[in-house]
Amino acid sequence: MSKDLQGYPVTGDHLKDWGHRPGKQFPTLLAKANDLRAEGYGLVRIRAELASEIAPPPATMALRTPGEIPFTENIDVEHPDEQHNVSKVRETMTAVMQTPTIAAGAIMPDACPAGPIGTIPVGGVVAARNAIHPGMHSADICCSVMISDLGNADPKAVLDAAQSVTHFGPGGRAQGKRFTTSLKLLDVFRENPFLNSPKTVRMAQEHMGTQGDGNHFLFVGRSRKTGRTAMVTHHGSRGPGAALYKTGMHVAERFRKQLSPETAKQNAWIPADVEEGRDYWEALQLIRKWTKANHNAIHQATVETAKLGDMGDRFWNEHNFVFKRDDLFYHGKGATPAWDGYAMDATGLTLIPLNMSEPVLVVRGQDTKNGLGFSPHGAGRNYSRSEHKRRMGAVTPEQLLAAETEGLDVRFHAGGVDASELPSSYKSADSVVAQIKSYGLAEIEDYIDPYGCIMAGDVPPFWKNKRKGRR
Known part of the structure; x- marks a missing residue:
């Protein structure tokens, strides 16, 4: 035989x-x-x-005509920078809405472009039928914020403790400095075809307790309502999430070629009712668990290092994710679900950070039709990081930091001041708050006024580090 x-x-x-x-x-x-x-x-x-x-190949799905599926706008224009930004957002969102799976769309007050025309903007929400679009949650899957009520703790002591335990920048923690990762969760990773690669499992261990770079932060302030100290962290699923995104886009591209070759590559989708779709949905839920554990690890390490007691509530919410409601899959790119029970651990309260010199808003979502049940995730930008640097002229990052954050304890983990994360790089916080109220997107229940924060800082690109090492 x-x-x-x-x-x-x-x-x-x-x-x-x-x-x-x-x-x-x-x-x-x-x-x-x-x-x-x-x-x-x-x-x-x-x-x-x-x-x-062998089943016959499915009929291909044609793009919708521009404007066939409208989207709602929850954003105002008050000056030329905003006009240019909103025009670009409309252009790219109009192209997104031509994707055959899309049933509805909306943009938030913090909306800004996030790539080539046809890419869902930051502050964009789309509802898709029987489809999960990896490109619409982006590589930073489950980017999210968590808050801990730390009672009457000294904010400086909290920030000092947090700086000693957190980790910013590319890559993970070195051997001997890693946080514990749930072995049970790693075992479940290995059972999922999207997460079972040795590299992904290794990164799930190495990146636990890390926050990455860019606009991710650790913020300490006081509740305006209670006077109690609070800590807020902002980061996503790091290496494991980026690996899932890459694999998901590869699978979605295969389906795009079969189902809708005219669809832009960044809007490729995985049908939710096939084996790959079910596996990808489960992988997203596992990445969500990992990300929540990552936030918890940093919060708990800070609490233990600072020897804090009198702890209050801790909750979190995500904004680069996919949520199922009835028979639709809602993709929030920089937008936060605002309906009761969107997840098993939802509390009804969510967080909206603005910029390092402004409060973090604690809000209760209003589940408005015009927002497709979402609220903003932050302040957003009217122009790019490079444009902000150009507008600085001869002013140094250090001078701008001193002028825009006077009285605050702002630290950059890598040492160098990242000017593109300073308040002037973002939209007007007052304007965004006013639009949240005028469009009924959320009800503000508290303000966490800033004491200080830790940002990644001006981290050199990885290729510069490699070049330096070779020299």
């Missing part, structure tokens, strides 16, 4: 190679194939026997 017939069952990969598309029929096909295998059939003959059961 040939090797072809001994101990080698037919798998789903065989069926895919033979032209069968994953779906509800797969278990039946596999059972039939392996029954034939047990009778002594070889792979070539089994393939021939199943050839008649």
